[in-house]
Amino acid sequence: MESVSFPPLSRVAVSGGTHGNEMTGVYMVRHLQKEKIDKIGSVSVSTVLSNPRAVEICRRYVETDLNRCFTEALLNSPVTDSSPYELRRAQELNAQIGPKGSKEAVDLLIDIHNTTSNMGLCLILYSIDWLTLHILKYLQSKMASVEVRAIQLDIPIAEAYSLESVGKHGFAIEAGPQPNGVVRADIHNLVKEAVDHIFSWLQEFNSGSTFEGGEVEAYTLVKSIDYPRNPVTGEITAAVHSQLQDNDFKLLQRGNPIFMSFSGETVKYDGEDLYPFFVNECAYYEKKIAFHLARKIKLTLPPIKVTD
């Protein structure tokens, strides 16, 4: 396979607090800012606390989910004093580290998130980007103690709604399980190790190393399943079953229990074999998602190197 080349990645943004109660990114960004880290080797680093007002009150957002505000339509919509805070903040961030889709945008944007689901360490990627997939492959080779997974969302970049879509390249790091509002040392260490490896990769890449091609696996979203709910009040009437809870990325097969109602009945899965993820994520109760289901795909990567 012929190798593909990309310009050097000299400007990188690391962001946290896009959701104000996901604490790993909040503390990591605060620490980088306190230490005044603005350059690592050949790479200039911008550190961004994305939603400071939500961080202040330790909630996911103030008025609307910031991480749904980065579509081209929303970034270019007129804002007034009555626009939601997060829409105004999204446009500020786009001016600061974008604009999305322009040559001024940062070369790579790493946005740090947490989940209450037992997802370990995942990268969430838009469409197919050889460069970010090579970073995934590198992390998989370097982090032996943990399985680094990728969730690949098939959304055109203009419609991509999350912060990382503002960079020329970008991904979210999703790490869990961690309750909202809590920082766990194990999760912090996992994300810190990943970020350190990413900066090592960037040094190697910028200095001219060729990264060999190969295969990587990724999970693509097929559909989402809601909790059983009271049709009148909308209240949930069942919990995720203990046999599904904490079993993100374990194959779900027809007949496996997925819910246990509060009166004790088991609800079984009745569909094709798929991989659950974001199982019982706190923030998805309001989005009417008990878990997502994914198919596993294989991607064959070309070798890559920096443009001569």
Add this chain to the structure above:
Amino acid sequence: MESVSFPPLSRVAVSGGTHGNEMTGVYMVRHLQKEKIDKIGSVSVSTVLSNPRAVEICRRYVETDLNRCFTEALLNSPVTDSSPYELRRAQELNAQIGPKGSKEAVDLLIDIHNTTSNMGLCLILYSIDWLTLHILKYLQSKMASVEVRAIQLDIPIAEAYSLESVGKHGFAIEAGPQPNGVVRADIHNLVKEAVDHIFSWLQEFNSGSTFEGGEVEAYTLVKSIDYPRNPVTGEITAAVHSQLQDNDFKLLQRGNPIFMSFSGETVKYDGEDLYPFFVNECAYYEKKIAFHLARKIKLTLPPIKVTD
């Protein structure tokens, strides 16, 4: 040891949602209400969703922590429209299932809570009450799969600030780990099993069984330890160390790591041997508590039975 007798326990209240984002009690109470459960054997049951406004917005409280409002001083303080919602609600609850300290108060109050700490199933008890300690002993004998622990707070009943102090007898059930805003089936099942056993005990007690005396262990609070903080901003500068995280009730000894700073340094424990609990509880960041430390005590119970 001579046996001690108590009047029958004919009126019991089961409450949840005293903290609006601790979901086990919320769903358990809603389910009992939907099923219109108001009597179990010889016992009349009141089900109480303690802080409905906080439940509605899925936060611990709206204006102030409801579970600190049940001292005699606060319950008897004048309220106006500008009093915090929770103070007004505490007085409503006191009128409904109390008044605290009166003969009209429910005989037993069971208040269901969750923690993000790995505390399993605990009863939190005020002072020494042979009756609730007998319920503890019964749960320990019936629930073989889990260690049921007791935390005994040495606070005179007039100054006791939490809801369960409104009943003639009462305790909080504390169950975790469970993130705020999330319901986990395993934790739900654990609490449901405990509540079912408590009602079996109540039937046996009311029908005249004598419960043999014996020894039980309990943990009594010695002191609380805060996170290391930036002296200027008050922001925490370290996470609970991975070797302490999830190790509630495992003896902490001098030299054991307790914190890991975000720059990577370990902080070690420098005090007498004690038992940590509420380790890295979400709601205690604002109360400046990283964990509590307890001493283990042994209590010798007399036999008890219902008054002839």
